[in-house]
Amino acid sequence: MERQIINKKKRVFSVEPNKIPPSEVFTRKYTSLLVPALKKLNMNKNSSQVNQLTVKHEVDMALALSAQEFAWSRFLLQKLSSSNNPTTTTSSSSSGIRIQERSGKEGGHEDGEIEEKLRELQKLLPGGEEMNVEEMLGEIGNYIKCLELQTIALKSIVQDTT
Amino acid sequence: MDLTGLKWLQQHQQMVSPEFLQILGSDGREELRKVESYLGNNIYDTIDGCISRTSSFQMEPVKNNEENRVIALGNKRKPEGKRETIEKKKKIKAEDETESSMKENSNMSNTETSSEFLKQDYIHVRARRGEATDRHSLAERARREKISKKMKCLRDIVPGCNKVTGKAGMLDEIINYVQSLQQQVEFLSMKLSFVNPELEFHINELSSMMVDSRSFPLHQQGSLDYSVINSNQTTSLNALKIETSSNWDVHSQCLYNNLRTDSVSSFFSLK
Numbered sequence: 001m002e003r004q005i006i007n008k009k010k011r012v013f014s015v016e017p018n019k020i021p022p023s024e025v026f027t028r029k030y031t032s033l034l035v036p037a038l039k040k041l042n043m044n045k046n047s048s049q050v051n052q053l054t055v056k057h058e059v060d061m062a063l064a065l066s067a068q069e070f071a072w073s074r075f076l077l078q079k080l081s082s083s084n085n086p087t088t089t090t091s092s093s094s095s096g097i098r099i100q101e102r103s104g105k106e107g108g109h110e111d112g113e114i115e116e117k118l119r120e121l122q123k124l125l126p127g128g129e130e131m132n133v134e135e136m137l138g139e140i141g142n143y144i145k146c147l148e149l150q151t152i153a154l155k156s157i158v159q160d161t162t
Numbered sequence: 163m164d165l166t167g168l169k170w171l172q173q174h175q176q177m178v179s180p181e182f183l184q185i186l187g188s189d190g191r192e193e194l195r196k197v198e199s200y201l202g203n204n205i206y207d208t209i210d211g212c213i214s215r216t217s218s219f220q221m222e223p224v225k226n227n228e229e230n231r232v233i234a235l236g237n238k239r240k241p242e243g244k245r246e247t248i249e250k251k252k253k254i255k256a257e258d259e260t261e262s263s264m265k266e267n268s269n270m271s272n273t274e275t276s277s278e279f280l281k282q283d284y285i286h287v288r289a290r291r292g293e294a295t296d297r298h299s300l301a302e303r304a305r306r307e308k309i310s311k312k313m314k315c316l317r318d319i320v321p322g323c324n325k326v327t328g329k330a331g332m333l334d335e336i337i338n339y340v341q342s343l344q345q346q347v348e349f350l351s352m353k354l355s356f357v358n359p360e361l362e363f364h365i366n367e368l369s370s371m372m373v374d375s376r377s378f379p380l381h382q383q384g385s386l387d388y389s390v391i392n393s394n395q396t397t398s399l400n401a402l403k404i405e406t407s408s409n410w411d412v413h414s415q416c417l418y419n420n421l422r423t424d425s426v427s428s429f430f431s432l433k
Contacts, residue, residue, distance in 0.1 A: 038354070114330050141316055
């Protein structure tokens with residue numbers, strides 16, 4: 001039995017990762033993480049009340065775990081793990097500083113507008129505030145793609161049950 | 163100036179500093195450019211002097227990292243009518259600069275010579291006529307070019323950007339799109355939380371299939387495609403062109419870890 005496992009594990013690494021499109025990889029990872037996590041939720045909470053927050057938590061966790069090659073997933077994981085332990089995080093202080101900066105710049109200046117929008121975008125991306133602008137713009141592209149795939153996966157999971 | 167200039171460079175084995183360029187004046191810069199292109203074109207020639215010079219050029223940056231340098235890049239791009247171009251390299255410390263500079267340079271000059279010099283940590287910036295050539299503005303320009311490149315990529319990703327022009331409008335679109343995607347995810351997860359008790363049935367099916375098939379070779383498990391999840395609706399998932407593949411092997415490991423049912427736990431205690 002052990003040998004079977006080891007053989008199977010060996011076989012796992014023989015797959016060339018380059019040939020599989022990343023969207024497929026992501027979707028598989030995502031569904032394979034989310035579906036059993038939901039099942040575990042069901043099992044642990046025997047009552048029919050599955051908390052909405054925990055579902056959201058699982059959804060986000062699945063997203064972060066299935067996209068680990070990107071920077072924003074690390075930040076998302078951090079956020080998720082810190083939300084379990086309610087300690088103060090550094091992000092709140094940094095966002096405070098950012099707000100101060102912004103109030104100084106509002107003058108209808110064109111550059112200021114763009115910077116404001118960039119900052120808003122940074123807020124949307126997990127960990128965006130810790131990145132510089134160029135990095136953030138690159139990560140946003142990945143994030144959007146993963147969000148799209150996530151919505152497709154969620155839709156199919158939901159529609160299956162209704 | 164031709165050969166004498168070459169010999170001068172050969173003797174000094176130095177990189178050309180920006181002050182020197184200013185001293186040269188615009189005419190001198192033109193000359194220097196010719197010299198550079200000559201040097202660049204000869205890199206793969208069997209002329210000994212050139213070879214030794216180019217090899218030493220590569221060694222130089224290790225020693226002198228502080229100055230601006232002009233290094234011959236074999237510039238085969240035809241200069242446009244009114245443009246006089248000077249190429250400068252600047253050392254800017256950033257992590258993924260080499261890749262972008264490789265891209266830029268392969269667009270600018272179609273020779274293979276560029277690949278040799280790009281092992282260094284430099285940004286290739288082109289200074290146009292009449293524009294400032296000092297370090298800061300070059301860095302600014304390089305940064306701006308990078309940002310605009312990324313904005314172009316984002317245009318392809320975010321739908322509905324064809325009509326919008328300019329940075330601000332694009333950023334607006336992107337923000338709206340990301341927000342709408344996030345709202346969709348929230349809405350769907352909310353729906354999922356309501357629907358969850360019924361989901362159990364299907365998940366049980368899914369997990370039991372996985373559990374049973376562990377005694378079989380895992381490639382058979384590839385038949386566990388999404389028809390188990392969706393008997394009716396395969397369109398959206400087929401749109402992703404999901405085929406059975408042994409990639410499932412990798413994910414079944416973490417999947418089993420999450421399940422933690424009695425029958426499976428002993429099997430996977432050997433992780």
